[in-house]
Amino acid sequence: MLLRRIWGYWGFVWFGFICGVALVLILPLHLFCPASYDKYFQRYWYQVLGRFVLYGSGIFVRRHGATYYEDKAYMILANHMTAMDIPIQAIGIPSAIPFKFLAKSSVSKIPVLSSIAARCAILVDRHSAESRQAAKQALVETIQGGQSVLIYPEGGRNRTASPLAPFKMGSLALAYEHNFPVVVNTVVGAHRLNPVGKYLELRPGIVDSHWSEVIEPKRYASALAFRQGIEELMLNVLEEQGRS
Numbered sequence: 001m002l003l004r005r006i007w008g009y010w011g012f013v014w015f016g017f018i019c020g021v022a023l024v025l026i027l028p029l030h031l032f033c034p035a036s037y038d039k040y041f042q043r044y045w046y047q048v049l050g051r052f053v054l055y056g057s058g059i060f061v062r063r064h065g066a067t068y069y070e071d072k073a074y075m076i077l078a079n080h081m082t083a084m085d086i087p088i089q090a091i092g093i094p095s096a097i098p099f100k101f102l103a104k105s106s107v108s109k110i111p112v113l114s115s116i117a118a119r120c121a122i123l124v125d126r127h128s129a130e131s132r133q134a135a136k137q138a139l140v141e142t143i144q145g146g147q148s149v150l151i152y153p154e155g156g157r158n159r160t161a162s163p164l165a166p167f168k169m170g171s172l173a174l175a176y177e178h179n180f181p182v183v184v185n186t187v188v189g190a191h192r193l194n195p196v197g198k199y200l201e202l203r204p205g206i207v208d209s210h211w212s213e214v215i216e217p218k219r220y221a222s223a224l225a226f227r228q229g230i231e232e233l234m235l236n237v238l239e240e241q242g243r244s
Contacts, residue, residue: 010202014056018049038119039147042098046090046120053087058204059193061092065211069095069183073143074214075175078185079164079234080152082194084207089150089185092209099148102139105131122149126156136174143180153230159196163238167227176223184212184230186237210237 054061076099078089086101093099103121117123122142124135142149153172154165175182188208195201212233220226 018052039098042120047096050087050090060206061088062206062208063092066094066213069097073146074148075180075182076148076150077153077230079187080154081158081191081196084190084194085187088187088207088209094211097148099150100142101150164234167231172227173223176217176226179218182215184233186210186234188241
């Protein structure tokens with residue numbers, strides 16, 4: 001336990017250091033590159049920063065499933081348990097496809113970081129119905145504009161004793177309504193390296209990242225059936241890995 005806490009402090013310091021260096025290096029790109037460069041911006045931010053953060057913390061990603069995706073916009077659906085999930089997904093995604101993700105609007109209160117976050121994320125205040133509606137509209141426009149978006153259908157980190165928290169219908173209903181191509185990422189083992197709610201407990205190890213083939217939502221009879229199909233797909237992976 002003591003070693004995990006010491007390693008956790010190291011991971012926290014390492015993460016802060018890498019983010020600070022990355023901000024300095026990326027600031028000129030952020031200031032002078034137009035929005036049309038956002039995909040390159042995200043690819044650098046995720047692929048380079050994600051590797052430094054994870055590898056420096058002793059965490060490595062083992063990818064399973066799909067090995068290639070066409071270069072087009074997807075809705076990426078993933079389970080979520082730890083703070084390490086986004087870098088795990090960023091460096092594990094086949095074809096290094098850049099994506100935006102939903103982020104808490106509180107990030108917008110941090111100078112400089114707020115404008116950078118706007119290029120990498122769709123900001124939402126989950127306590128505001130108006131903000132949630134605006135985020136849904138931004139999500140649709142982002143995917144229709146050719147940019148992938150990462151969604152956690154559980155609505156946040158799973159803090160329950162179950163493998164998955166209940167899925168929210170919002171983004172899944174949008175995927176079904178617009179028939180956006182969907183890929184599913186199931187991360188297995190991250191909670192063993194960074195336990196839920198214990199930000200400063202960390203240990204090195206390997207995380208398994210499972211990627212599905214592309215799914216067409218309209219192959220399901222309804223949005224509810226689509227949600228159930230995605231839940232079953234994730235649960236099957238989690239249960240299979242749990243037995244291995």
